Amino acid sequence: MTEWLTATETARRIAAGELTAVKAVDAYLARIAKHDGELGAYLAVDAEGARAQAASIDAARAASAPLGPLAGVPIALKDVLVTRGLATTAASQILGGWIPPYDGTAVQKLRNAGAVILGKLNCDEFAMGSSTENSAYKKTKNPWDGSRVPGGSSGGSSSAVAAALCSASLGTDTGGSIRQPAAFCGCVGIKPTYGRVSRWGVVAFASSLDQVGPLARSVADAALLLEVICGFDPHDSTSLDEPVPDFRKALTGDIAGLRVGIPAEYFAGAIDDEVRSAVQRAAAILQEKGAELVDISLPHTELALPAYYVVAPAEASSNLARYDGIRFGKAAEGARDLLDLYQRSRGQGFGPEVKRRIMVGTYALRSGYYDAYYKKAQQIRALIKRDFDKAWQHVDVVLTPTTPTAAFRFGSKSSPVDMYLADVFTLSCNLAGLPGISVPCGFTTDGLPIGAQLLGKPLDEATLLRTAHVIESAVGLADRRPKGLA
Amino acid sequence: MPILPRKEVEEIALLARLHLEPDEIEKMRVELGAILDHFTALAAVDTDVAPMTHAVPLELRLRPDVPEPSLPAEEAVRAAPAKEGQFFVVPAILPGDS
Numbered sequence: 224m225t226e227w228l229t230a231t232e233t234a235r236r237i238a239a240g241e242l243t244a245v246k247a248v249d250a251y252l253a254r255i256a257k258h259d260g261e262l263g264a265y266l267a268v269d270a271e272g273a274r275a276q277a278a279s280i281d282a283a284r285a286a287s288a289p290l291g292p293l294a295g296v297p298i299a300l301k302d303v304l305v306t307r308g309l310a311t312t313a314a315s316q317i318l319g320g321w322i323p324p325y326d327g328t329a330v331q332k333l334r335n336a337g338a339v340i341l342g343k344l345n346c347d348e349f350a351m352g353s354s355t356e357n358s359a360y361k362k363t364k365n366p367w368d369g370s371r372v373p374g375g376s377s378g379g380s381s382s383a384v385a386a387a388l389c390s391a392s393l394g395t396d397t398g399g400s401i402r403q404p405a406a407f408c409g410c411v412g413i414k415p416t417y418g419r420v421s422r423w424g425v426v427a428f429a430s431s432l433d434q435v436g437p438l439a440r441s442v443a444d445a446a447l448l449l450e451v452i453c454g455f456d457p458h459d460s461t462s463l464d465e466p467v468p469d470f471r472k473a474l475t476g477d478i479a480g481l482r483v484g485i486p487a488e489y490f491a492g493a494i495d496d497e498v499r500s501a502v503q504r505a506a507a508i509l510q511e512k513g514a515e516l517v518d519i520s521l522p523h524t525e526l527a528l529p530a531y532y533v534v535a536p537a538e539a540s541s542n543l544a545r546y547d548g549i550r551f552g553k554a555a556e557g558a559r560d561l562l563d564l565y566q567r568s569r570g571q572g573f574g575p576e577v578k579r580r581i582m583v584g585t586y587a588l589r590s591g592y593y594d595a596y597y598k599k600a601q602q603i604r605a606l607i608k609r610d611f612d613k614a615w616q617h618v619d620v621v622l623t624p625t626t627p628t629a630a631f632r633f634g635s636k637s638s639p640v641d642m643y644l645a646d647v648f649t650l651s652c653n654l655a656g657l658p659g660i661s662v663p664c665g666f667t668t669d670g671l672p673i674g675a676q677l678l679g680k681p682l683d684e685a686t687l688l689r690t691a692h693v694i695e696s697a698v699g700l701a702d703r704r705p706k707g708l709a
Numbered sequence: 710m711p712i713l714p715r716k717e718v719e720e721i722a723l724l725a726r727l728h729l730e731p732d733e734i735e736k737m738r739v740e741l742g743a744i745l746d747h748f749t750a751l752a753a754v755d756t757d758v759a760p761m762t763h764a765v766p767l768e769l770r771l772r773p774d775v776p777e778p779s780l781p782a783e784e785a786v787r788a789a790p791a792k793e794g795q796f797f798v799v800p801a802i803l804p805g806d807s
């Protein structure tokens with residue numbers, strides 16, 4: 224069974240000639256054919272394209288040509304990453320049937336590193352949601368319990384990785400959309416510092432918050448993928464021109480003297496007892512390995528939710544103005560005039576949550592309301608960032624639960640605001656632009672994964688990965704697999 | 710919980726270029742009311758601070774003004790629902806035009 228290998232090990236075996244890229248791809252395609260009908264992680268599988276890419280990797284190796292760090296590793300992508308020649312829908316009807324004429328930068332970087340693209344993964348429509356229930360196309364199940372959601376919005380990414388329907392995947396994270404599904408499915412998920420990974424060729428949701436990042440079955444795999452996709456891109460004006468460290472070298476196991484902040488605000492209130500104790504055990508592990516635990520306060524934490532739900536819909540309402548039924552996507556039939564075409568195409572093409580957010584964003588940005596909403600929310604962001612800046616004077620990383628509870632059941636969040644509360648611990652990281660990682664740290668008595676979240680200083684992904692790796696090694700859950708999928 | 714006036718929902722939908730069915734408008738009055746109610750927490754906060762723009766200080770960069778290769782026009786319009794050669798086809802701009 225090569226499908227459960229880490230991406231790191233798959234790459235090593237292919238480079239060493241112990242496994243061919245074609246065999247690796249065929250193994251995943253067979254597994255997708257067997258399990259994805261039930262799981263629903265994929266929106267599109269590119270069997271032909273993946274086999275052709277794999278064959279060219281094997282040919283390159285046979286010719287002793289240099290191989291990239293991901294040569295032959297089968298990767299799948301959240302369907303908001305634009306892929307040349309491969310349908311990209313953002314899980315929305317309005318983009319149904321769109322075949323992009325180009326690859327986004329992160330996708331290009333994966334291809335240049337030799338990765339084989341297996342297909343596109345389900346998500347909430349335009350990445351708006353916390354359960355993947357907002358997909359216009361299908362429901363994705365949590366591999367650990369089919370009656371529960373895989374998280375969202377990158378729920379196809381977390382489900383496919385946890386069930387070994389790909390070696391690793393990419394997702395996007397605007398308010399927790401990598402870390403929350405990673406926690407719900409027992410994967411490692413990292414959101415890099417804002418600006419680390421180019422947003423060029425990523426279907427835009429909220430441009431000041433969106434970042435691309437990997438979901439993987441090990442911290443080492445996440446480090447490997449992150450290293451490949453980071454880097455300056457002149458096509459993205461917010462891209463950071465900073466050197467990309469060798470993230471894999473950060474996994475030394477040495478955290479002696481590391482100062483770990485424990486923010487009171489993340490351990491109080493509506494949080495499940497099993498989640499709280501699992502994260503407290505992770506803290507104890509770090510202490511045993513030589514880290515120092517420091518009690519801290521991030522006093523503006525409770526404002527993250529209202530600030531986020533102004534900023535994100537405001538930016539979304541502006542970004543989604545491009546779906547007008549004219550340049551790409553679906554157009555309504557029989558429109559009377561241009562305005563009617565816009566209104567009907569958008570009314571038919573967008574689902575309920577996307578419409579809600581466009582309406583909220585339009586409300587907040589309309590003339591006379593800007594100062595009271597968007598500007599105010601951006602000022603709250605500055606206060607949230609200031610909380611963290613103060614914390615960095617005393618600590619190197621912050622440890623919190625990734626989510627207040629483990630994965631919830633389908634249909635269990637009765638109102639939009641109820642659903643928004645699922646992201647309450649992950650939003651500050653995006654608002655402050657910081658890097659954050661979720662790493663599995665335990666299971667509930669019902670057998671559901673629990674994630675610990677580490678937040679770091681800007682550009683300090685290396686310390687997050689090093690710390691997460693220590694938790695991963697000590698809890699020893701890497702070999703635990705979902706029942707019926709092992 | 711506050712319910713938004715129907716007229717206000719209709720005005721926002723027009724600004725958003727979004728056609729909503731009558732039942733969607735009724736639902737939106739309640740749901741938007743609840744979401745906006747959540748925002749009142751913001752107004753109470755003293756925010757004597759500059760709005761945040763980026764996590765890492767970033768200077769505006771300008772690219773050299775040099776043409777670069779780009780998508781051929783035919784490929785750029787390929788995905789359009791209505792097209793003619795290199796052009797997007799749009800319906801009448803003014804109401805009543807044909």
